[in-house]
Amino acid sequence: MQASAVDIRKVNKYYGPFHALKDVDLAIPPGKVTCLIGPSGSGKSTLLRCINFLEEYDSGEIRIDGQLIGYEVPGRKMSGRKLRQMRRSIGMVFQQFNLWPHMTAKENVAEGLIRVRGLSKSEAETRAAEALTKVGLADKMGNHPARLSGGQQQRVAIARAIAMEPRLMLFDEPTSALDPELVGEVLNVMKALASEGMTMVVVTHEMGFAAHVADQVAFMEKGELVAVDSPQGIFHAPKDERIWNFLRTYHERNSF
Amino acid sequence: MFSIPVFLQSFEPLFWAARYTLLISGLGIALGLVIGTLVCAARLSPYAPLRGFAAIWVSFLRGVPLLVQLLVFYYTLPVIGIDVPAIFAAVVTVGICASAYISEIWRGAIAALPRGQAEAAVAIGMTPRDTWTRVILPQAFTMSLPALVNELILLVKASSLVSVVGILELTRASQAQAATTFRPLEVYLAAACIYLAINLCLAALGRYLEHRTAV
Numbered sequence: 001m002q003a004s005a006v007d008i009r010k011v012n013k014y015y016g017p018f019h020a021l022k023d024v025d026l027a028i029p030p031g032k033v034t035c036l037i038g039p040s041g042s043g044k045s046t047l048l049r050c051i052n053f054l055e056e057y058d059s060g061e062i063r064i065d066g067q068l069i070g071y072e073v074p075g076r077k078m079s080g081r082k083l084r085q086m087r088r089s090i091g092m093v094f095q096q097f098n099l100w101p102h103m104t105a106k107e108n109v110a111e112g113l114i115r116v117r118g119l120s121k122s123e124a125e126t127r128a129a130e131a132l133t134k135v136g137l138a139d140k141m142g143n144h145p146a147r148l149s150g151g152q153q154q155r156v157a158i159a160r161a162i163a164m165e166p167r168l169m170l171f172d173e174p175t176s177a178l179d180p181e182l183v184g185e186v187l188n189v190m191k192a193l194a195s196e197g198m199t200m201v202v203v204t205h206e207m208g209f210a211a212h213v214a215d216q217v218a219f220m221e222k223g224e225l226v227a228v229d230s231p232q233g234i235f236h237a238p239k240d241e242r243i244w245n246f247l248r249t250y251h252e253r254n255s256f
Numbered sequence: 257m258f259s260i261p262v263f264l265q266s267f268e269p270l271f272w273a274a275r276y277t278l279l280i281s282g283l284g285i286a287l288g289l290v291i292g293t294l295v296c297a298a299r300l301s302p303y304a305p306l307r308g309f310a311a312i313w314v315s316f317l318r319g320v321p322l323l324v325q326l327l328v329f330y331y332t333l334p335v336i337g338i339d340v341p342a343i344f345a346a347v348v349t350v351g352i353c354a355s356a357y358i359s360e361i362w363r364g365a366i367a368a369l370p371r372g373q374a375e376a377a378v379a380i381g382m383t384p385r386d387t388w389t390r391v392i393l394p395q396a397f398t399m400s401l402p403a404l405v406n407e408l409i410l411l412v413k414a415s416s417l418v419s420v421v422g423i424l425e426l427t428r429a430s431q432a433q434a435a436t437t438f439r440p441l442e443v444y445l446a447a448a449c450i451y452l453a454i455n456l457c458l459a460a461l462g463r464y465l466e467h468r469t470a471v
Contacts, residue, residue, distance in 0.1 A: 087378070098376035100373065100376070100377075102394050116380055116386075157376075160376075
């Protein structure tokens with residue numbers, strides 16, 4: 001059996017008395033797309049943010065290519081330098097894009113290459129231009145985020161992440177803040193990335209994307225990982241009543 | 257009756273005094289920006305004693321009128337054996353007082369930035385230093401400009417208070433001149449024009465910076 005790209009074991013996370021993640025176990029296979037679905041507040045985003053330690057988990061282990069993230073050994077925090085080293089190879093795309101508004105699209109993408117990867121300005125700009133071309137924004141490189149549509153902004157954010165040549169990409173509801181007609185362009189970029197064999201973990205409410213692009217789908221509710229299965233299994237033969245209920249409300253909301 | 261020649265003649269001696277106003281508020285602002293930045297950094301630091309110190313600094317200096325601070329600073333130091341020239345006492349007091357307000361302006365601007373801005377930097381492995389200098393501070397600076405210009409203008413006007421430690425700045429000079437010429441209307445109006453000119457320049461500088469750093 002192939003080793004997992006991300007191995008999540010018995011992860012728990014508390015916000016004060018609130019138990020946000022409950023003994024979560026999940027293996028993310030390399031080169032595959034894993035979608036995390038579930039009602040809001042179920043802990044999907046929290047789990048995703050634990051993978052690059054933006055959110056600190058309290059117990060359990062998360063290993064990226066075998067290496068524990070966030071902790072030197074369970075219970076002892078990792079140094080900032082080591083954590084930064086690990087984060088370099090994990091790209092992240094946020095719901096609110098989080099582009100830096102004082103920089104152009106190209107500068108947004110080049111910034112990490114210069115500051116984190118230590119590339120020269122000209123080399124970073126060449127790579128930034130390549131990444132932006134890849135997401136279909138070759139003609140928008142000089143624009144500031146305020147001059148871009150939501151879909152374009154999110155594509156810049158994806159370019160910013162892939163320019164760093166990550167081994168793993170995390171997407172935190174990448175289309176939830178977009179107008180419906182702009183969702184498609186972002187999903188298409190993500191599909192292209194998936195077809196190149198990028199390991200992806202996607203928190204999403206786009207059930208269509210989960211059904212058609214994901215290799216595995218994990219369903220969460222109330223901090224628990226209820227089921228992990230193929231999209232076929234989750235969407236057409238769910239074994240748990242909670243998944244039924246979730247899909248039923250989803251269909252009710254989206255049918256007309 | 258209002259006399260235009262007297263009004264125009266009032267300017268020349270006042271310009272001389274206005275140099276003190278400019279010197280004290282200019283140096284006070286510079287000092288206030290430096291100390292204010294440090295105080296803000298202390299306020300946001302992970303070390304509780306530093307945070308506590310900064311919080312006390314801000315609440316004490318905001319809670320006591322500048323006039324009283326000036327008098328305390330100027331009259332207390334000689335008592336403990338430190339003799340300071342009035343101009344030095346004035347600049348330091350104005351600077352320290354301004355630092356309390358400026359640090360709060362910075363802090364407010366930084367707090368107003370969405371958390372995701374820093375997260376995006378942290379997520380690609382940027383160091384805390386780069387995150388601050390490349391992502392947080394440039395944006396916080398732009399956002400703080402209107403409040404900052406406000407504060408600087410207040411400071412120029414508040415510099416008239418340093419006359420209590422015997423400095424002949426614009427307001428004090430106009431009082432003296434009005435008393436000797438018996439033309440208060442013309443003299444004070446001239447003084448008002450000079451204050452206005454200084455502050456319009458500051459406001460224009462603020463607009464220029466806002467425009468240049470606009471996002």
